[in-house]
Amino acid sequence: MIKRFYIKGYACLCLFIVFLLTSCATPIKTEQSLNEVITQYWSLRLADKYEDTYKMESRDGLPDFKDYETRARLIRRFEIRSFSILKTEVEGNKAVATIELLTIMPPVTKPFKNILSDEWRIEEGRWRHVFN
Numbered sequence: 001m002i003k004r005f006y007i008k009g010y011a012c013l014c015l016f017i018v019f020l021l022t023s024c025a026t027p028i029k030t031e032q033s034l035n036e037v038i039t040q041y042w043s044l045r046l047a048d049k050y051e052d053t054y055k056m057e058s059r060d061g062l063p064d065f066k067d068y069e070t071r072a073r074l075i076r077r078f079e080i081r082s083f084s085i086l087k088t089e090v091e092g093n094k095a096v097a098t099i100e101l102l103t104i105m106p107p108v109t110k111p112f113k114n115i116l117s118d119e120w121r122i123e124e125g126r127w128r129h130v131f132n
Contacts, residue, residue, distance in 0.1 A: 034088055034120060037127040038097050042083045045072070058121055058128040068131065078103040081111055093122040 037056070044052045050069045054062075062068065078101075086098040097118040102111050119130035 030090075034090060034095055034097070034127050035085055038085055038088070038099070038118065038120070041129055042099065045075075046080055046083065048073075048076070053129070056129055057131045058123055060123075060130075062131055071131075078105050078114075086115070095120040095127070 041053055041056050044056075050072050051065070053072065054065055054068055057068070063071070081102040081104065083102070084100045086100050088095055088097045097120060099116050099118050101114040101116065103114050104111050119132070120127050121130060122128070
């Protein structure tokens with residue numbers, strides 16, 4: 001009886017440890033997780049949430065926040081209706097995403113497509129946007 005109690009307790013402890021290890025694991029570095037991060041980044045960017053996107057940028061060569069915000073707002077000269085991820089290419093800890101923006105440039109009211117390449121890299125276990 002006591003032996004069975006110890007075995008059950010040991011099994012529960014092992015399951016608890018496995019749970020802790022898997023919940024603390026670094027984020028998945030797949031193309032799917034990259035697409036999720038890109039979608040989050042561009043949704044925030046189109047909502048003018050620059051403080052949030054600043055936190056998602058690669059620290060390598062990143063300007064201070066005021067300069068970042070000024071440069072990031074340049075894209076808002078156009079009215080951006082939507083964005084879509086056309087493709088992503090992952091190579092090791094770096095990736096390039098092809099993004100399509102549906103934009104309107106006043107005074108022209110007909111939307112046009114604007115294609116851009118977005119660079120990403122893994123830093124500290126997370127995908128980070130490379131600000132150019």
